[in-house]
Amino acid sequence: MLRDLLSDLLYRLRALVRRSAVERELDDELRFHIERQTAQNIAAGMPPADARTAALRTFGGVERRKEEIREARGVSLIEHFVQDLTYALRGLRAKPGFTFAVVLTLGLGVGANAAMFSVVDRLLFRPPPKLRDPALTHRVYYGSTYRGKESLSNAVAYARYADLIRWTSSFTRFAQSGTGDLAIGNGADASEMPVGDVSASFFAFFDAPAMIGRYFTSAEDSTPSGAPVVVLSHAFWQTQFGGRADALGSTLRIGSLVYTIIGVAPAGFVGLSPNRPPVAYIPISSFIGGQNLIWVRAGDTWWGTYNSFRSSTFAQRKPGVTVETANADLSSAMVRSYQAELAANPSAAALALVKPHGIVASVLAERGPNQSNNSKVAIWVSGVALIVLLIACANVANLLLARALSRRREIAVRLALGVSRRRLLSQLITESVLLAALGGVAGLVIAQAGGALLRAAFLPKSIAAGVASDPRTLTFAAAAALAAGLLAGVAPAFQLRAIDLTSDLRAGARDGRSHRSPLRRALQITQGVLSVLLLVGAGLFVRSLGNVRAVRLGYDVDPVLVLDLNMRGVALDRAHKVQLRERLLAAAKTLPEVENASRQIAMPFLSTVWTLLYVPGIDSVQKLGQFNFNEVSPEYFATLGTRIVRGRGINSGDQKGAPRAMVVSASMARRLWPSSDAIGQCVKVGADTLPCTYVVGIAEDIKAQKLDGDPGYNYYLPIAQSDPDAGGLFIRTRGPAARFADGIRRRLQPQMPGASYLTVTPLDEVIGEQTRTWKLGASMFLTFGLLALLLAAMGLFSVISYNVAQRTRELGVRAALGARTNDLITLVVRQGVELGVIGIAIGAAIALAGGRWIAPLLFNESPRDPAVFGLVALVLLGVTIAASWAPARRAARVDPQVALRAE
Amino acid sequence: MTDTRLDLPQGTLDLLILKALSLEPQHGWAISERIHQISREALDVQQGSLYPSLHRLERRGWIKARWGTSENNRRAKFYELTRRGRDQLATEAVAWQRLTAAIALVLKTT
Secondary structure, three states: HHHHHHHHHHHHHHHHHHHHHHHHHHHHHHHHHHHHHHHHHHHHOOOOHHHHHHHHHHHHOHHHHHHHHHHHHHHHHHHHHHHHHHHHHHHHHHHHHHHHHHHHHHHHHHHHHHHHHHHHHHHHHHHOOOOHHHHHHHEEEEEEOOOEEEEEEEEEEHHHHHHHHHHHOOOEEEEEEEEEEEOOOOOOOEEEEEEEOOOHHHHHHHHOOOEEEOOOOOOOOOOOOOOOOOOOOHHHHHHHHHHHHOOOOOEEEEEOEEEEEEOOOOOOOOOOOOOOOOEEEEHHHHHOOOOOOOOOOOOOOOOOOOOOOOOOEEEEOOOOOOOHHHHHHHHHHHHHHHHHHHHHOOOOOOHHHHOOOEEEEEEEEEHHHOOOOOHHHHHHHHHHHHHHHHHHHHHHHHHHHHHHHHOHHHHHHHHHOOOOOHHHHHHHHHHHHHHHHHHHHHHHHHHHHHHHHHHHOOOOOOOOOOOOHHHHHHHHHHHHHHHHHHHHHHHHHHHHHHHHHHHHHOOOOOOOOOOOHHHHHHHHHHHHHHHHHHHHHHHHHHHHHHHHHHHOOOOOOOEEEEEEEOOOOOOOOOOHHHHHHHHHHEEEEEEOOEEEEEEOOOOOOOOOOOOOEOOOOOHHHHHHEEEEEEEEEEHHHHOOOOOOEEEEEOOOOOOOOEEEEEEEEEHHHHOOOOOOOOOEEEEEOOOOOOOOOOEEEEOOOOOOOOOOOOHHHHHHHHHHOOOOOOOOEEEEEEEHHHHHHHHHHHHHHHOOOOOOEEEEEEEEHHHHHHHHHHHHHHHHHHHHHHHHHHHHHHHHHHHHHHHHHHHHHHHHHHHOOOOOOOHHHEEEEEEEEHHHHHHHHHHHHHHHHHHHHHHHHHHOOOOOOHHHHHHHHHHHHHHHHHHHHHHHHHHHOOOHHHHHHOO | OOOOOEEOOOHHHHHHHHOOHHHHHHHHHHHHHHHHHHHHOEEEOOHHHHHHHHHHHHHHHHEEEEEEEEEOOOOOEEEEOOOHHHHHHHHHHHHHHHHHHHHHHHHHOO
8 A cells, every 4th residue: 555655656756857758758659659550550551641640540639648648647736736836936926016015914914813822722722731631620610609799719728629529429539729929949049939839639630740750649748737848840940950860859948848859740741720830839738737827717727727718629520420410519519518617617608698519610710710801802802813814815805806907818818728717716726825825924923923922911921832833823823824815815716707708808908997896895895894893992992991090099009119028937926027027117218219118917909808897886887898907007198198088197196005096998987977977986896895996087998909890998007006917018119119129129138037038019010910901902902903904004005006007098088188186186085085984884883883792891981982983983084095195196197198198 | 440349348448458468568559459459359449548547557556667679679668567567467357257257147147
């Protein structure tokens, strides 16, 4: 079989490579046959003159036979292809401008899509590498209802995880996996890197034996505290240990503990969260067991409490168990688990209210049920990229069509010469595919550059490889380029069918008629429509971003730094913890670039603290909502720029022994004392039996949980009166905080004992995370929208230019009859504007109808914002006129003499 | 052309060519003559139609070609069976005989 193929291939190859030699041989062979037959005929007594004719007749059509023989050799297909390719290449080389325009247009379209695909594929489609059975691996979600609102959480308490293992039967295994930034290394070399704290069962989800050494066992991952062992990622092992095998057995300080290296994961192993791969894996029990846990109540254990939502939980379904069965099994285990929680903590809400249940979902977090807005934006942007590709296709189709029309006569001549339409069609398609291939290559170059930017925007923590080295993205780009090329090639192919031999031959090269091709007009209008859609989207997101930035947060962001303490390996008593923080506060205030500083125990968007409140005259304060508080220094309000609406802020007189004071937010004051003055009211904080804390001032509301909607309720207590031994500092700098962050950290670090260290983060970074969705949406829609506009403008320019060239004679006649320059310009521009206006109208109608789909991603912005629609219409109209202007000028310069003589 | 001549069933020309070449290498014209003679002039093989078959068989590696000198001292292209061509001839000949025997049987018993 193989030998057959080989012989076949060699034969074809020889026939192809040595085509002229093979053809000559064929001629010789057939000539010999005819001669031999002629000789035979003469020998049989025929006159020599008839003998040859008879021989030829017996043979039956030499040329036809030759064609049959070529078919039999099986090379004609390849030959045709090579011919077509040479023809196409020659054609493209002859028109470098046209070729460049098409390749660039396709390149932009394909590049945009390949780059977006590399993002969306990683977010939504590609399972984590080396997974043993992606189809059976799930994220497990705990569903519960709190205050009437249902929520699903992939992070569940360790105790609940243990219950699931105990009380389900549908799963092969469960695992927990968390990722957090931990300081790795000693002293000045220490830097924070993502570390995975995982259960020992985690590694069994993968078909990836340790590269060297081993993974940890369940004996090493046991409560109350596991063994201090660590498995390194391949990349970390390479960079930090130079890939040396003797790394095994050496130690590494991670967080507050020193771990022994027992193994290295193979290259490409990134765990179950491929978009944020850890550099090392430690047992979950060593990690949590080695911490001072503030969230575990007295008398409880970290593995026994249900009061935590810590680690993502995964399960592998048994083969043959359906998802429905697995969900039912999981739900009944969740109910049992909640009953166990109730037994341990009788004050928890009733089973009937909480309605615990469980579901298994995709192993990819972004597949839902808790899809992030960023990933929704990514999907929208992919749609946008697709539209850009469609515009590019329409554009290329238009260019090809213009070319086909100007080649009408050439094609008619070739048809008349007997070239089959099928052959012409295959030439056209070859040309399209060749252009697509070139466009695909250009697209990859563009995607390689643009993809890095996109992945940095959507997958900031990923270490994903580039576009060009990723087979999935390459395949996608090739498919997209080919589809685009064929799509664009269809239009000229249709045109080919319409060619009428007689009229086109008679018309001659300098055709006086104008071909007002309805197909080209439709394509142009489509481009306009699509551009409108993208620009409206861009406008809506830009406005949303503006609205987000305009939101009054109730505090300043730009000049504020957040200082955090990491007490790695240092155990201080309470008094020393307080002293350390006071020392840091004092030291910070002496720095020249620091305007003000305050202690704090809660940070907007990062942490919230609340406790029970009792107010005389109110039955249950808890029922009115959640009241968050912060414990702060007197300089707090000046540091953050939060305004005091009435009364006073915290001041230096609010010391231990003085009357307890509190400042409440305006919303809290209204909520608790709707009909009376809040100032002077008594609130008991923490317990009913404690003395009164008096409201001394009302501060403006702050947004600390979410940017839109209700600000929630907040109050502030003097830190001197509550004296917490936790928390960090807010620091207000003179000018934008970001550039002072590192300098301030360096100068305060000497205050820190032992291996403990400080982190200093601009508040802007913390808040920036909240506005990322709109920033992403605005920048992506704007980029792609402008790209689309550029392509549409190019398309319009080419259509109008072509029409002007076609109408040279008509315009010349008009000029000869006395039309002025302005008349001619108006004539041409009006044509472009007509197309533009139709496109704008249809596009606006679609955008109005489809607006509600994008509304959930906007911020305080109507998807029908007339300002956006108006501006888009104006921009598009402007671009239309600009694109028509140059060809119109050319039309106006037509010399009637030349135009008419050209006939 | 008389009524006693038969048109070739589809695909049998290859078999005839292989058979004609089984004795010694031949050039195209001689092959057509040979088929004509052996079949006692009953089979009508149009000379031209021989060549596409020859080239197809060569592509399959059942026959190979080389240039030599013909009986009338001219340069001619000679075809000869390869080992695989010989195997193929044996296989096809048996298959053909079984087929014709079966058809004959059916026709006889009716």
